[in-house]
Amino acid sequence: xxxxxxxxxxxxxxxxxxxxxxxxxARLVIGDSxxxxxxxxxxxxxxxxxxxxxxxxVSVRDVISLGDAVLPWPVVLRHLxxxxxxxxxxxxxxxxxxxxxxASRCLLDGVTMCAHGGQLVGVLGPxxxxxxxxxRTIVGQITPCGGRVLCNGVDLxxxxxxVWGWIGYVPQDDLVHRELKLGDALYYSAQLxxxxxxxxxxxxxxxxxATSTCGLREHLDRRIRTLSGGxxxxxxxxxxxxxxxxxxxxxxxxxxLDPALERSLMGLCRSLADQGHLVVVTTHVTRSLxxxxxxxxxxxxxxxxxxxxxxxxxxFGVGEPAELYDKLRDPAGLAARFERSDTYRRYVxxxxxxxxxxxxxxxxxxxxxxxxxxxxxSRYVAVLRGDVRNAAFLGxxxxxxxxxxxxxxxxxxxxxxxxLSHSAALVCLLTMACLxxxxxxxxxxxxxxxxxxxxxxxxxxxCGAYLLSKLVPLxxxxxxxxxxLVVVMGMDSEWFGTNDVGQVxxxxxxxxxxxxxxxxxxxxxxxxxxxxxxxVSLTPIVLLPQLIFSGIFTAIEEAGGVMKVLSRLAxxxxxxxxxxxxLDLNVKYAASPATAALQRxxxxxxxxxxxxxxxxxxxxxxxxxxxxxxxxxxxx
Numbered sequence: 180x181x182x183x184x185x186x187x188x189x190x191x192x193x194x195x196x197x198x199x200x201x202x203x204x205a206r207l208v209i210g211d212s213x214x215x216x217x218x219x220x221x222x223x224x225x226x227x228x229x230x231x232x233x234x235x236x237v238s239v240r241d242v243i244s245l246g247d248a249v250l251p252w253p254v255v256l257r258h259l260x261x262x263x264x265x266x267x268x269x270x271x272x273x274x275x276x277x278x279x280x281x282a283s284r285c286l287l288d289g290v291t292m293c294a295h296g297g298q299l300v301g302v303l304g305p306x307x308x309x310x311x312x313x314x315r316t317i318v319g320q321i322t323p324c325g326g327r328v329l330c331n332g333v334d335l336x337x338x339x340x341x342v343w344g345w346i347g348y349v350p351q352d353d354l355v356h357r358e359l360k361l362g363d364a365l366y367y368s369a370q371l372x373x374x375x376x377x378x379x380x381x382x383x384x385x386x387x388x389a390t391s392t393c394g395l396r397e398h399l400d401r402r403i404r405t406l407s408g409g410x411x412x413x414x415x416x417x418x419x420x421x422x423x424x425x426x427x428x429x430x431x432x433x434x435x436l437d438p439a440l441e442r443s444l445m446g447l448c449r450s451l452a453d454q455g456h457l458v459v460v461t462t463h464v465t466r467s468l469x470x471x472x473x474x475x476x477x478x479x480x481x482x483x484x485x486x487x488x489x490x491x492x493x494x495f496g497v498g499e500p501a502e503l504y505d506k507l508r509d510p511a512g513l514a515a516r517f518e519r520s521d522t523y524r525r526y527v528x529x530x531x532x533x534x535x536x537x538x539x540x541x542x543x544x545x546x547x548x549x550x551x552x553x554x555x556x557s558r559y560v561a562v563l564r565g566d567v568r569n570a571a572f573l574g575x576x577x578x579x580x581x582x583x584x585x586x587x588x589x590x591x592x593x594x595x596x597x598x599l600s601h602s603a604a605l606v607c608l609l610t611m612a613c614l615x616x617x618x619x620x621x622x623x624x625x626x627x628x629x630x631x632x633x634x635x636x637x638x639x640x641x642c643g644a645y646l647l648s649k650l651v652p653l654x655x656x657x658x659x660x661x662x663x664l665v666v667v668m669g670m671d672s673e674w675f676g677t678n679d680v681g682q683v684x685x686x687x688x689x690x691x692x693x694x695x696x697x698x699x700x701x702x703x704x705x706x707x708x709x710x711x712x713x714x715v716s717l718t719p720i721v722l723l724p725q726l727i728f729s730g731i732f733t734a735i736e737e738a739g740g741v742m743k744v745l746s747r748l749a750x751x752x753x754x755x756x757x758x759x760x761x762l763d764l765n766v767k768y769a770a771s772p773a774t775a776a777l778q779r780x781x782x783x784x785x786x787x788x789x790x791x792x793x794x795x796x797x798x799x800x801x802x803x804x805x806x807x808x809x810x811x812x813x814x815x
Contacts, residue, residue, distance in 0.1 A: 183207040183255060185245060186219075193255065197391060199223045199246025207255065216243055216250075223247075229381040242381055249388045251423055251454050267296030267425045268331050269317070269457055270531065275325030276312055276480075286312040287323070287480045289514070293530040294459070294473060296425055299452040301468055301488065302461040304477035305504055310461035311351070313477070314428040317459075318348040319637050330426065347419030347427040348637070351434060352630035354415040355403050356558070358565030361414055362399035365389060367558040368418045371546055372638060389417040393447065402565065409440040413447065420451075427451060429460045438466060445470050465500035473526070476503065479510035482517055486526040494522060548641050555648030563652070573620065577660035580612050581667035593676030595767055599774050602764060605672075607731040610754040612664060613690045614725055617657040617697020618704070622714045624649050625705035625808065633811065642809045649702060650801060657694025665690060675762055685761045685786060692793040693754040699800035700750070706807035725751040730759075730781050750796050756781030757789030 184191040186204040193207075201221040208215040217234045218225035223246035227235050237243060243250035270293045278284040287309045294300050302310050315321045317328050319335060328335045330345065355364040365386045373382055390396045393413040398406060403414060412432050419427060429448065433441040445460070445467035452458045452472070460471075468474060468488040476484040476491070484494055495503045507513065517523050546554075563570055588605050589598045625632070632645060665687045669675060674683055704721055708714035728735060728742075728749035735742045746752045759765070759782035768774040 181209045195248045197248035200248050204245045244384050247387050269294050270329040273326035274323050276323050285480050296457045298472040300459045300473045301471040302475045308477040309480040314430050347424035349415045349429040351431045354418045356562050357404035358562045369421045370554040385421050389420040393417040426457045468500050478507040481510045481514035483513040486522045551644040577663035581664050585671040606758045610751050613661050613694040614697040616660045617694040618701040621653045621698045621701025622704050622718045623711045626708045626714050627711045653698040654695040658691040661690040661694045689757045696750045696797045703804040706804045730755045753789045753792045756784040760784050
């Protein structure tokens with residue numbers, strides 16, 4: 180039996196520097212495969228999965244809170260393993276990654292290393308050396324063509340579910356939405372990562388603990404866009420700390436920071452390592468290398484050095500670590516030299532000969548599909564509310580377009596008379612306006628948060644729930660914009676020349692379906708695009724064929740069968756034809772010799788056929804967006 184004391188007292192085996200933790204807060208009694216947590220008359224209590232206890236049997240799957248602080252299980256595991264000379268252990272064994280589409284260019288070539296809980300590992304190397312590729316391979320976003328990644332002997336490619344709760348990853352891009360308040364962003368992330376049975380109170384405690392660790396507790400009510408670069412990076416780290424992962428990977432966390440902020444952030448990494456985490460940081464900067472336990476130097480995907488940072492200058496024959504970059508000009512020679520060195524034998528080969536006897540416990544179940552959907556929708560709506568400028572743009576689009584159309588077209592456009600000839604053009608513009616609403620609203624929504632999506636996918640996020648959480652609100656916005664357009668234009672055009680309420684509802688249904696199809700089309704564009712700017716550039720390219728094949732141009736029908744077939748593949752064509760059929764335009768045109776030539780074959784199309792076809796377009800386009808999005812989630 181062994182007892183670990185927990186509290187703020189430095190004499191405690193597990194020391195937690197949180198004001199809500201008593202100096203001697205609790206103790207963990209460890210027997211044969213059994214843990215018991217006992218409160219030692221603490222001021223703020225000890226909680227297991229949100230319930231206050233004085234003594235309770237626990238396992239590593241339980242969340243133990245001491246006041247506002249969460250017991251870091253990695254620290255406990257490190258204490259247990261320290262008696263056997265082991266601990267949490269991450270191994271990369273001969274990792275080999277090829278460049279996409281290339282059979283000869285290696286991004287990683289034979290990278291082998293071993294690191295333990297409580298260590299801070301700095302990964303150095305020039306641009307293109309393979310630093311980002313390495314961390315993305317460890318976290319499972321890239322599948323190596325050779326080698327393995329082991330966590331306490333478990334192959335992560337065979338058991339990827341371990342990645343969900345046991346490996347945290349902070350990429351170069353922010354993991355938080357800038358439109359949200361910090362507290363809200365962390366709350367939504369916690370809801371997606373922590374199973375619902377843990378309770379709202381436990382979620383709040385996790386958020387407070389993560390922000391306290393990262394020094395952000397006083398910024399919970401600030402919008403993330405108002406935070407500094409260093410604070411936003413800490414916010415991304417706080418997101419990962421919500422699940423207290425034993426392994427924490429950070430890709431260029433100090434990029435763009437001034438020396439003081441860089442040192443502060445590396446100090447945070449050192450503190451996390453001291454708490455029992457294994458922290459791996461990629462960086463170009465060598466100023467804070469003294470805080471690291473190990474330094475890994477990569478050169479063109481190959482290992483040039485792995486060992487203590489203090490020995491690095493002597494190994495490369497330089498005065499300062501910053502000077503080593505001048506020595507990294509012969510990747511093959513440096514890799515061969517390192518493999519023959521005593522440094523390799525001591526810090527790579529020898530640690531790999533011993534194996535951990537402790538396997539990682541299960542990381543727990545993921546959050547269910549419908550809960551993911553509900554949280555994602557709530558988060559997306561909050562993001563839309565937080566972006567005031569974009570919200571104003573969405574709200575003004577339909578009234579402004581409707582006002583312009585009302586000013587251009589006479590109020591009797593759909594009545595039998597001299598202005599009836601303008602009706603087909605107005606129907607086409609109404610169609611294209613609703614298609615534009617949906618497409619432009621959605622075109623940037625996936626690509627602008629791809630880094631967040633990619634990270635959450637490695638934590639078990641459902642691609643379907645994510646896409647649906649975008650599609651449903653965007654389709655709803657498109658329906659509302661269509662409603663505004665129909666009401667304004669209807670009031671101005673004597674309700675489209677009809678007194679039949681049913682026909683007006685049919686017009687609204689067709690335009691709403693078109694806007695929903697536009698939203699699905701915009702999400703497909705966003706899934707394909709590599710940047711928000713590219714998505715914006717692709718939008719008119721996608722919409723121009725919709726205008727050409729809408730049916731407004733008789734040249735398409737006169738061009739022959741191929742053009743007719745292509746026009747039937749356009750969303751706009753079915754809305755245009757459906758509206759013309761609903762408004763009986765062919766009948767109205769035939770009543771006057773002046774408009775008889777304006778008749779269209781598609782204006783005789785049955786309304787149910789148009790509605791069914793638009794619904795099919797919506798489903799097919801949404802499925803296309805899903806397939807592209809799922810491919811992004813699988814990584815390279």
